[in-house]
Amino acid sequence: MAKDRNRGRGRLTVGMAAIGALALAFTAACSSSKASTTQTSANENTWNTINTASVKDGGTVTVGIEKQLGDWNPLDSSISADQVYALDGVYYAGAFISDPDGSVVLNTNTMASATLSSTSPETVVYKIKPGAVWSDGTPIDASDFVYDWLVNSGTDPNMLNASSTGYNDISSVVGSDGGKTVTVTFSTAFPDWKSLFGPLLPAHIAAKHGYDESMTLAQLTADVKAENGATTSTGAVLQLENSFNYFSNTAPPVSSGPYEVTNAPSDGSSVTETKNPKWYGDGGHLATMVFKYIADASQEPTALQNGEINVMYPQPETDLVTQVKGMGSSVKYQIAAGYEWEHFDFNLNSTALGGKTESAQEAADKVALRTAMLTAVDRKAIIARTVGLFDPASKPLNSRLFIPQQAGYTDNISKYGLGSGSSSSAESILKKAGFTGIGTALKYPDGTAVPALTMRYTSGNSIRQTECNLFASEMKALGITVNVETTSSLGKSLTHAAGYDYDVIVFAWVDTPFPNSGNYSLYVTGQGQNYGGYTSAQVDALYKTASSSFDTATVNSDLNKIDNILSQDAITLPLYQKDQMVAYDSTLGNVRINSTAQEFTYNVQEWGYVSGSASPSS
Amino acid sequence: MPSRVNTSAGDTLGTTAAPGAKAAEFTVRARSQRQIVFRRFRQHKAAMASLVVFALVVLFAFVGPLLWSTSASFMSNDIFTAPDASHPFGTDSNGIDLLSAVMKGTQSSLIIAVVVSVVSTAFGAIYGAVSGFYGGWTDTIMMRIADLFLTFPIIAIAIMLDNRFQAEASSLWLLIFVLTALFWPSAGRVIRAQVLSLKEKEFVEAARALGARDRRIIFRHLLPNTLGSIIVISTLTVAGTILTETALSFLGFGVQFPNTSLGLLVTNNQTAIEGGHPWLFYIPGIFIILIALTINFIGDGLRDAFDPQQTRVRA
């Protein structure tokens, strides 16, 4: 037995040794140091030109994407951003593109001109370049515009197109000059007309899959009306849907961009694009582009470091940025604040904070409560613990309708003290409004207690967890209890599904270069994305005038008036612009962030390996 | 078996009589089963050491927070500080002290694991015993129902239930419920198999002859005889639960804030090595391993202690 005991000890010692060995391996793993990675940083003047380089032809670039490819139709509502940027090079022959600085410019590869020839009725004349053709040789012409308009017109409720905004104001699209001139006439003024006719779908391919090229809007409207609200369409309407769905289900059969799809495995894991031999525009340097799905986004930097991908476009986070910074000179990266912005949003349907009617929402005590709460939020402290950790340039966003890159940007937040973190002014607002129990257990002026509020954030999002925790502790200082909980479905929370409802929520909006039409549905009474149930006759009226004016200055001033009202009503607080990041092989030229919906592949035809560099593979 | 007699003698030689016992030269002192098991367990050094370490971890989790006053939710201004005197385990991006976070995480991981293990093993054992005892169609039906639970991977079901109920607070108890529901069938199977052979033994015959009712036979005669297996299974379930919970956390379906667990801590910091603050990844991970490893050793020791046959065989 004594022998056994020795053995027992041996077992333990060996065990400890094994653990020790593992621990040693850990320390070995942590001690690596290298030259830091080059950061390219843009200011207002260099958004569009950063990382400009003269590049050589040839080479392959592999880009990591975070979603499986599934829907190939850029106009479909179920399209994901990953899909859009993966296919930018394949089908983006639209009238306009958004540059990284947010300016909307003519797509000069395809278009000769696009002019607003009259504002009453609004008429736009598009001229397509004579040489612009689809990769099968068919010219890009007016029929493609007509098809885009019909599927987006919003006439057919069973058509699952992403947006009908603007298209539903068009009364006719007429081709002339052999189809190379297109005249679009509007029945209702739509000042953001440059947002229309983005990616164009090939009408001649649609015609092979059901679409009748002689179809008119009047005919479509009549057919839909005849269906009498049926949830499944028939006849020509169904055929139009079929042609639209064909594009959703099929990898682009033809391309109007610099590349064409040569391989798209049915499992949706990747798409390979090679140079379009019929490309009529400038550039097109790379021979091949591959977009490949990576299941776990946090594995992307490792893959970049290991040379498995050449470009990644992840949501930046502290660890990820640190990791990229440590990769050395073989990798470059760019971080910039973009069109997406984080914000705290009140649910005004909640009687604790407002009510369903405008008078309930405007009640003095509720306004005071909301103002005090938003005043107590210290946005700088939030930034310091979240995005500020990896982007020292992050600062509070002071507008709900513009981002600083845009001309209309004016500070409509901090002049009201919102987001300042001043608990003393928050307390005095409450005191003035007659609240009691400040700092202990807050009571409304009428003596009833302010109930505990539920705040939600998307589960697993540690940045939002921090934001909510800070909010809760700041509210505690005012005497308000905020219970922070997660939601597994932001959509269910925002639409107030039972069990998912909230009083305060944190999420992000994505702005567009079109602040007018882009934000309409967020604040106007009864609109689909006015999730908090806000209602204000004043805001509704201002939006009405703004959305029919062609004068940018007037529009911007109206929008800023709206923003001021939103601040006075204290219904939401913008925190900061979310950062975007792109990291790439340092030998790649012309890769840069474009935070508009155009995405960073807006200029794939310019991408290439820097002249004189040894490209990894060609 | 001769070998068994030999080793028993070895036992007597190797250990002196219990303190306070008179030297009984000519009488053989009967030792209860419990004493024998306990004695055997004590001889399993790795298991004993593991027991000590495990006890320390438990103390750390439940007594530690009383001694270390920093709150696990306090966001200090020390962001990403490496382990030092004021923060022995360092801090994270929120300035939260990792030592208190790990204490809190260990606490809830242990609670989840122990509750799941006790409830699932108890239920599984009774279920298996009843099934095995009655046999025939009862057995077939009961075992097919257990199969139904075994048919689907634990992680899948947990993810789906979690997806369903996550918004409704107290996800901790939901998680416990899910894990329990999915761990019991394996306990049930093992106990059933043992009962199948036990029920043919003479003592069951005897009990029946004496007029004992079924319930009494199951609870007084059959289950106590499977106690060894029950204890071993419940021990190993603790390790299994901790690892399953970690896996679920990684997939985003485990414990949710404001609750915490070791799995959640590691998951939140899965990129910390490359991010330059490796302690956030290693420390909670090492606690998971520590718990699972010690539990596995304890389970091994218990198995040896309850089942002398395997360990005492000489090759």
Add this chain to the structure above:
Amino acid sequence: MLVYSVRRLIQSIPILVASTFVIFLMVASSVDPMTPYLTKKPPLSAAQLDSLRVKFGLTKPLLQRYWDWLTGLVLHGTFGSSTQTNYHIGQQLGYAMEVTLRLVVGTILIALILAVIVGVVTAVRQYSKLDYATTTIGFLFLSLPTFWFAVLLKEWAIQFNEATGTHLFDTLWESSPNPPAGFLPQLGDAAQHMILPVVTLALLSYAAWSRFQRASMLEVLGSDYMRLARAKGLSPFRVMFRHGLRNALIPLTTQVALDTAALLSGAVITETIYSWRGMGLFFISSIQMADPNSVMAWLLVTAVFVIVMNLIADLLYAVLDPRIRLA
């Protein structure tokens, strides 16, 4: 035995049907395909949302939906339509299965060899230093959280790649996005991609199996027929392998068959970390894309795996161990 197998399979049909029903209810209540469409910006119109609900079959009563699904499966062999665009469930599942199979075969092969060697050696040299060392290492692997271990392995692999300037380890995917031309280079590419995930899974799986093997080997070594074989004067080698190992492999075989079912349903975590689009990732992405029929299809296939592998385990047991007779 054929009769037995058929009876077992017939017995399992009601279980399968019952479990699909339970799972269908669970899926219907937990996976809502409308979720991704609720937060689109610009928003979908109410009419579009209604039309989507019809398209996804959400307007029908629950029981009818189940019945449709079941009849579709039984009569037409289809898994129903996916809510994801351009997604054929059967095809995707087939692809996922192939990927997982690659992972599982590699894993089982390595883990089994390791387990048998370690199990036999530790049993024969019971209580030796070697036994204690391997036991401890085995327990350590048993105690490692999969993703924690996988993250570390990846970390080490990259450091190895960097230190040696080679590209021995691939950290992502089951093959390169642009695999080299030719059969052999392609095979090599696939093999290279297999290294890390297979090592991860094999190391985590072998430990339990080697404990199993050790226990059964010990039991066999102490049995009377081994004593007899030795007494007969057979060579130690012959005793060990002809009589010992052969019998000691029986329990392990059945255990491996049972565990294979679990592996086949997808090593969710390993597949996620290494971005292997196998069964595990299929399931996770079906949940993330809120696609009920894909989830159902996956669960069904998984259930069939478990039932079949259970049967195989029992049959193997009967074939290998002459004392057991199936009735």
